Amino acid sequence: MSRPAAAPEKAPAAPARAYDIGLLVLRLALGLIMAAHGTQKLFGWFGGGGIDGTGQFFAATGYPSPRAFAVVAGLSETLGGLGLALGLLTPLAAAAVAGTLVNAISVKWGGGFFAPQGVEYEILIALTAVTLALTGPGRIAVDRLLPWLRSHRIAYGVAAIVLGAAVAGVTLLLRH
Template identity: 40%
Template structure:
């Protein structure tokens, strides 16, 4: 049952991050694409290289989510997810305090904890590539 639990956690987090990455990179799922997200970054004070930062954020989310959900290099996928969440805290949510109801970083904190926890435990036995 532990392996099934880890699979459910990995799929929920990983596929969600893949979707967010696709929103930023390709404009899928109602996302803004790299130009739109880059312009939004400008509105929060990241003026220089907005499109480049948008592409990097999208790649971190897409690749991190893919690795995390498949259980391949789960630890590296978790690192990419954690980096994006720390960035979201410092650039957007941190100034609003902890609670999500005030726009705070509560959700980012939980995602960091889950990603770190799975990275430390390991992906379980349900992975895309057989574990040795």
């Protein structure tokens, strides 16, 4: 009687720590960049226009109540960015960032694909935020301390992205 052939050995999977560190680096990069963009809109930091300058831009691109939309965009970017950086309410933070970027893509749409006039940067940011909403923040995140978010569920990510897309859609309808 012959023995069954042994299954080929699989390479060991990367330790979970490597994934968690990778997600932390991604969250910090995206989150802090978005928070900086938000503070440009809200406070004029980092060479931004503040509420007045951002409001003027929003008025020129067809948004009603441009100062109010400047505040909404600034808060979405700042709070969403900080939420991503901390890994706090990650699906909602990611949805805030992605929804804001949907509007940015709409504003820049006629400029082609490639930067600086095109939308490639905005698409990359939006899809990175969607990815974080779906994967979760990893174990090095404040979400791990919240009992109801300890185990990331894809349903949370999907629901948050649907919410972000719906709010972005309503915002775009108001723009025209």
